[in-house]
Amino acid sequence: MLNHNTLDEILNKYPAKEKRNRKKHILIKNITQENQEIEANTRTIPGIISSRGCAFAGCKGVVLGPLKDVVNIVHGPIGCGYYAWLTRRNKGVSKAPMKNFLPYCVSTDMQESDIVFGGEKKLARTIDEVVQIFQPQAITISATCPVGLIGDDIQAVARSAREKYGINVTAYSCEGYKGVSQSAGHHIANNGLTEHVIGAGDMEEAPQKYTVNILGEYNIGGDGWVIKKMLEELGYHIQAVMTGDGSFEELSNAHVAELNLVQCHRSINYIASMLEVKYGTPWLKINFIGIRSTVEALRSLALYFGERELIERTEDYITRELARIEPQLLPYRRICAGKTAFCYVGGSRGHHYQGLYEELGIETILAGYVFAHRDDYEGRQVIPNIKSDSDSKNIPDLHVAPDENRFRLKLSPERAAELKDKIALSTYAGMIQDMKDGSVIVDDLNHFETEELIRILKPDIFSSGIKDKYVVQKMGIPSKQLHNYDYSGPYAGFEGALNFARDVAMSFASPTWNYIEPPWAHRPLLEGTLVKGDMENA
Amino acid sequence: MLDSTPREIIARTGAVINPAKTCQPIGAMYAALGIHRCLPHSHGSQGCCAYHRSHLTRHFREPVMASTSSFTEGASVFGGSANLKTAIKNVFTLYNPDVIAVHTTCLSETIGDDIPSIIKSAAIPPGKMVIHANTPSYQGSHVTGFSNMTKGMVNYLAEASLENKREQVNILPGFLNPGDMREIKRLTALMGVPFIMFPDTSGSLDSPMSGQFNMFPKGGARVEAIRDSGNSSLTLALGEYAASDPAYQLERKCLVPAVVLRTPIGIQATDALIMALRQHFVAEVPDEIEEERGQLVDIMTDLHYHFHGKKVAIFGDPDIVASLTEMVLSLGMKPVHLLTGTPNTSLGGAQGNFEATVTAMLEDAGLAGRVKAGGDLFELHQWIKNEPVDLLIGNTYGKYIARAEDIPLVRVGFPILDRGVHSYLPVVGYRGALRLMEMIDNALQDRVDRDARDEDLELIM
Numbered sequence: 001m002l003n004h005n006t007l008d009e010i011l012n013k014y015p016a017k018e019k020r021n022r023k024k025h026i027l028i029k030n031i032t033q034e035n036q037e038i039e040a041n042t043r044t045i046p047g048i049i050s051s052r053g054c055a056f057a058g059c060k061g062v063v064l065g066p067l068k069d070v071v072n073i074v075h076g077p078i079g080c081g082y083y084a085w086l087t088r089r090n091k092g093v094s095k096a097p098m099k100n101f102l103p104y105c106v107s108t109d110m111q112e113s114d115i116v117f118g119g120e121k122k123l124a125r126t127i128d129e130v131v132q133i134f135q136p137q138a139i140t141i142s143a144t145c146p147v148g149l150i151g152d153d154i155q156a157v158a159r160s161a162r163e164k165y166g167i168n169v170t171a172y173s174c175e176g177y178k179g180v181s182q183s184a185g186h187h188i189a190n191n192g193l194t195e196h197v198i199g200a201g202d203m204e205e206a207p208q209k210y211t212v213n214i215l216g217e218y219n220i221g222g223d224g225w226v227i228k229k230m231l232e233e234l235g236y237h238i239q240a241v242m243t244g245d246g247s248f249e250e251l252s253n254a255h256v257a258e259l260n261l262v263q264c265h266r267s268i269n270y271i272a273s274m275l276e277v278k279y280g281t282p283w284l285k286i287n288f289i290g291i292r293s294t295v296e297a298l299r300s301l302a303l304y305f306g307e308r309e310l311i312e313r314t315e316d317y318i319t320r321e322l323a324r325i326e327p328q329l330l331p332y333r334r335i336c337a338g339k340t341a342f343c344y345v346g347g348s349r350g351h352h353y354q355g356l357y358e359e360l361g362i363e364t365i366l367a368g369y370v371f372a373h374r375d376d377y378e379g380r381q382v383i384p385n386i387k388s389d390s391d392s393k394n395i396p397d398l399h400v401a402p403d404e405n406r407f408r409l410k411l412s413p414e415r416a417a418e419l420k421d422k423i424a425l426s427t428y429a430g431m432i433q434d435m436k437d438g439s440v441i442v443d444d445l446n447h448f449e450t451e452e453l454i455r456i457l458k459p460d461i462f463s464s465g466i467k468d469k470y471v472v473q474k475m476g477i478p479s480k481q482l483h484n485y486d487y488s489g490p491y492a493g494f495e496g497a498l499n500f501a502r503d504v505a506m507s508f509a510s511p512t513w514n515y516i517e518p519p520w521a522h523r524p525l526l527e528g529t530l531v532k533g534d535m536e537n538a
Numbered sequence: 539m540l541d542s543t544p545r546e547i548i549a550r551t552g553a554v555i556n557p558a559k560t561c562q563p564i565g566a567m568y569a570a571l572g573i574h575r576c577l578p579h580s581h582g583s584q585g586c587c588a589y590h591r592s593h594l595t596r597h598f599r600e601p602v603m604a605s606t607s608s609f610t611e612g613a614s615v616f617g618g619s620a621n622l623k624t625a626i627k628n629v630f631t632l633y634n635p636d637v638i639a640v641h642t643t644c645l646s647e648t649i650g651d652d653i654p655s656i657i658k659s660a661a662i663p664p665g666k667m668v669i670h671a672n673t674p675s676y677q678g679s680h681v682t683g684f685s686n687m688t689k690g691m692v693n694y695l696a697e698a699s700l701e702n703k704r705e706q707v708n709i710l711p712g713f714l715n716p717g718d719m720r721e722i723k724r725l726t727a728l729m730g731v732p733f734i735m736f737p738d739t740s741g742s743l744d745s746p747m748s749g750q751f752n753m754f755p756k757g758g759a760r761v762e763a764i765r766d767s768g769n770s771s772l773t774l775a776l777g778e779y780a781a782s783d784p785a786y787q788l789e790r791k792c793l794v795p796a797v798v799l800r801t802p803i804g805i806q807a808t809d810a811l812i813m814a815l816r817q818h819f820v821a822e823v824p825d826e827i828e829e830e831r832g833q834l835v836d837i838m839t840d841l842h843y844h845f846h847g848k849k850v851a852i853f854g855d856p857d858i859v860a861s862l863t864e865m866v867l868s869l870g871m872k873p874v875h876l877l878t879g880t881p882n883t884s885l886g887g888a889q890g891n892f893e894a895t896v897t898a899m900l901e902d903a904g905l906a907g908r909v910k911a912g913g914d915l916f917e918l919h920q921w922i923k924n925e926p927v928d929l930l931i932g933n934t935y936g937k938y939i940a941r942a943e944d945i946p947l948v949r950v951g952f953p954i955l956d957r958g959v960h961s962y963l964p965v966v967g968y969r970g971a972l973r974l975m976e977m978i979d980n981a982l983q984d985r986v987d988r989d990a991r992d993e994d995l996e997l998i999m
């Protein structure tokens with residue numbers, strides 16, 4: 001286990017200023033201490049190798065990218081758009097194959113002259129060409145670093161394209177230098193979608209009973225499909241998924257749902273809160289990763305609608321699924337039992353996967369997020385206490401008001417109060433409360449700390465992303481990527497738990513680890529002829 | 539798949555759709571990893587660095603370490619000098635490389651940060667050094683970035699310290715895999731010519747599994763060697779776009795004559811490399827090489843009927859596509875669509891002439907084809923819809939076109955993200971040509987087998 005002395009020894013290798021900084025981002029869980037504080041969502045230190053990306057990655061890459069029938073134009077030099085092209089495994093299938101734009105990367109590929117004379121004209125031409133070739137119902141424009149600096153007014157270009165073509169064109173000023181990580185881009189995308197897309201549709205009523213949206217589910221490896229199938233089997237109607245396998249049409253009518261389910265709190269909580277204010281739709285924090293979490297999610301959801309028949313159907317379903325899944329998990333559990341994990345991912349998976357690991361008998365001894373905020377660690381009650389700084393201030397807060405025609409209180413205040421005792425209604429308790437005494441929580445875990453903490457804590461498996469993967473595996477420790485699932489999945493729901501168990505067990509059981517040491521490493525070159533002198537020295 | 543791509547081609551002046559290139563810094567980062575104990579540093583916002591590291595990692599399946607200046611809005615407005623100085627201090631304290639190789643990004647270029655003067659005022663521990671290259675992505679491509687960082691090595695390191703040049707050759711390999719760099723070194727060693735290769739990512743991006751992580755693996759060109767490159771009697775630049783510019787810079791700076799050759803993919807380009815070494819250094823070609831070449835020609839003739847007349851589309855980096863074109867022509871194939879995303883010429887970039895070079899090859903062979911620099915995969919796909927091919931050669935992004943049009947794909951170039959091993963084994967040299975032939979042959983014959991009726995399935999082909 002890590003104690004404060006060993007932690008200090010690690011931190012002492014930093015220059016003094018950096019030590020003070022990093023110390024606030026690392027916590028050893030102490031159950032006797034209430035409200036342990038951690039610093040998060042602050043600047044990355046230049047030169048310290050971190051896993052974080054930029055606002056553009058959070059906006060275009062995470063939130064907008066998965067919308068399958070929307071053409072996402074990247075306005076900037078070629079790289080940013082290129083790297084955000086097909087690299088995230090957000091799957092999608094369109095009813096009309098001509099309207100699935102996921103395999104397309106559209107960039108304005110700014111050249112020197114565009115930087116010098118401005119890129120607005122080229123952007124406008126790009127929109128013309130996109131409309132001519134693809135005839136989409138909606139276009140997004142995401143700005144990359146140089147765009148803000150040279151002063152291109154992408155909002156104006158979007159406005160005139162809206163007028164010219166009568167389609168939904170939105171612009172996102174998500175230059176990579178905004179904020180301190182991907183997180184800023186989530187916020188910018190949330191603002192744009194709330195302001196210009198959600199509610200643009202003309203549905204007034206939910207099409208059927210039990211209509212919900214799923215927020216913060218990006219259909220990586222098909223997770224969203226598993227969740228959707230499960231919920232539909234139970235009688236729910238999914239209006240929109242934000243944004244995995246999402247479509248413009250569905251999203252523009254997302255205002256009609258009775259409830260918003262929130263999977264990834266970090267990337268989508270702004271939309272959840274704004275829809276509550278604007279349309280009176282509460283949100284429910286659920287987690288469809290892990291068996292117990294899935295069970296709990298299904299129960300909370302049934303409880304929200306509160307009808308006996310739905311609750312019973314849910315219980316039957318859970319009993320059936322558990323009976324089906326549990327025996328199949330046993331062989332994997334035998335392989336995994338007693339092992340330990342580091343779980344360092346994104347802005348919610350660092351928390352979400354801990355339960356699933358535990359169900360396999362693997363203890364999470366260190367966890368953290370790349371770009372989360374304090375509320376993702378400590379719970380939403382800390383939000384009023386979070387100090388804003390110059391970096392967070394440059395992300396505009398969108399203030400919405402109740403929609404005059406469409407606001408409808410979905411729950412009476414009494415019923416809401418009653419439910420709040422039972423389910424995570426419009427709240428999130430964060431990661432720390434779920435962690436064991438003595439475990440370590442690290443925000444923006446960097447390469448140096450990773451190496452040091454692995455040396456001390458010796459985990460059996462390390463969950464993170466592609467940039468750490470081979471670093472860790474060179475040490476002989478399996479790495480399970482939890483951004484892209486090592487191209488496997490789905491991992492959500494009951495079915496997904498089984499896939500995850502299979503994959504994790506495979507990473508332990510693979511015979512390939514057995515060959516790291518060559519046979520000659522510990523065998524003397526000459527053997528069998530010991531002379532007397534050697535015997536005496538031995 | 540790609541159902542929205544129409545057959546009809548409209549001229550575009552705005553959108554690039556499905557690029558066949560990426561930005562300069564990733565090439566610069568890759569090149570810098572070819573210096574022993576060097577940490578690449580990305581001067582800009584952290585997103586670029588994250589993307590470049592991820593992408594290189596996916597291609598090589600190896601750790602790719604690099605740091606960044608992590609600009610925030612403040613740095614973007616007031617300049618990144620403080621960020622770079624902090625970064626330099628932190629990098630030397632924590633990771634202790636011998637060299638930091640700084641490259642710029644669109645952001646720091648747009649701001650106009652003056653890197654040399656920032657480096658001059660940074661605290662650099664004795665014996666350590668910081669070098670740099672300007673790599674704005676609104677010029678050229680990732681290949682240009684590779685070339686520019688190689689040029690940075692020449693600018694900062696190469697010295698002509700001896701009166702007379704040494705009998706040794708500098709080899710600038712261009713943007714190739716570590717497996718290719720190894721093969722070129724093996725051939726040069728077999729020729730008995732002392733050499734300095736830089737950058738050299740063999741041993742750095744194909745390091746063995748040892749149960750330990752080394753931030754700075756064994757491989758990479760030694761700083762002393764790059765210094766000594768100023769004393770060599772010849773520089774061979776393998777690839778117009780990825781290597782000629784630094785070679786000419788070395789010629790200007792240290793008076794080392796530069797000869798620009800094609801990337802040694804295929805028999806002709808490999809012959810040219812061997813001949814350049816043979817004639818300049820008066821070195822006999824050893825039996826071993828002659829045997830390898832003979833084996834290659836043997837197989838080429840034995841299998842010519844598998845290849846002859848087959849139509850091919852090739853895309854990727856300009857130096858690689860040019861050599862591949864030459865190679866498939868030597869097999870009697872018909873390269874009809876040849877495209878690179880890298881612009882033909884660009885400001886601040888390596889000066890090549892892809893379109894002229896490749897068009898001349900086609901003309902020599904009496905063929906006509908579509909040739910384009912600065913193109914994209916959307917257009918390539920449209921070409922194929924208009925004139926179908928039997929085979930597509932290119933990087934992983936080609937798989938979408940291959941599926942849409944049901945044509946076999948042979949993966950060559952950068953990046954290959956969906957298959958492994960490719961970065962360990964060469965496509966250069968006679969052995970590499972043999973490997974490429976096997977890959978192409980398998981792809982073509984697998985397709986023949988797949989499409990054959992039961993009664994037409996052949997045991998022997």
Ligand code: SF4
Nearest residue numbers: 079080561586644675
């Ligand atoms: S901003 Fe420029 S350097 Fe950075 S990823 Fe984009 S194109 Fe490449």
Ligand code: SF4
Nearest residue numbers: 080145176583585586
């Ligand atoms: S930091 Fe800026 S330039 Fe780099 S990838 Fe992000 S948006 Fe592009």
